[in-house]
Amino acid sequence: MAELGAQLVLPRCPHCSVDQPSLHQVAKFETRDFRGSSERVWACYECARCGGVTTASANKGYKAVQQMFPSGLEVDDALPERAKEYLEQSINSMNAPAGAVMLAASSVDAMLKEKGLADGSLYTRIKKAAENHLITDEMAEWAHDVRLDANDQRHSDMSAPLPNPDDARRVIDFVQALGLFLFVMPSRVRKGIQDATQNS
Secondary structure (H helix, E strand, O other), rough: EEEEOOOOOOOOOOHHHHOOOOEEEEEEEEEOOOOOOOOOEEEEEEOOOOEEEEEEEEEEOEEEOOOOOOOOOOEEEEEEEEEEEEEEEHHHHHOOHHHHHHHHHHHHHHHHHOOOOOOOOHHHHHHHHHOOOOOOOHHHHHHHHHHHHHHHHHHHOOOOOOHHHHHHHHHHHHHHHHHHHHHHHHHHHHHHHHHHHHHH
16 A cells, blocks of 8 residues: 655556656645544655656555545456456556557457457447447447547558547547446446345
8 A cells, every 4th residue: 555755656657657657745734624633644746757746645643545636547347358458558558648549449449349349340340339329429429539549550640640648548538438338337237236136
C-alpha cells in the first residue's frame, strides 16, 4: 500500500501510466469535517514525466494512503481474456500514445469477435454490432473514431497527426465503456439474478 511521503511510490502514474513514475510532493495540508473530526492529511504529487497531479490522503497520524485521485485505470475481470490483455497493455503504454491506440483497437476487435462478429473488416463488424443491437448507434459512431485512429497508425498515414496522450485516453475510455456495455454489466446482472435466486 502506498504511503504519504516526499515521493508517492506507485507502479504506474495514474495519468500517463508510465512505469515506476517519479511522483514528488508539491503540496501538503490537513482537513477535518464540520464537527472538527475525521482529520485527514492530504498531499499532492506531480509526475515528472507528464506533469499530472495525483492527490492522496491518509488519516491523521498514519501514513498509509486511504484515498487517491485519480485512482488509475483498472480492467474488469469480466472482459474476455484477449480483450482484457490488449486493454491492459494499452493502458500501460499510454506514454506511447500511437501504440496505446493500436492496442485499444485490438481490444475492440477481440470483443467483437467474442460476440460472434468475426467476418469482414472491423468497420463491417462495428456496423453489424449496431444492426444486431449489441451496441447503440451512438456507440457505433464512437467506435468508428477508434477504428479510424487505429488505422491511421497501422497504415502509417502520413497526413494523419500522431495521437497524443489525450487521444489515447479518449480511445481507452471508449474501450472501457464498450467492455462495460458488452460484458461487465451482463455479468453483474447474471450475478445479481443468481444471488437473488439463492436468497429466495
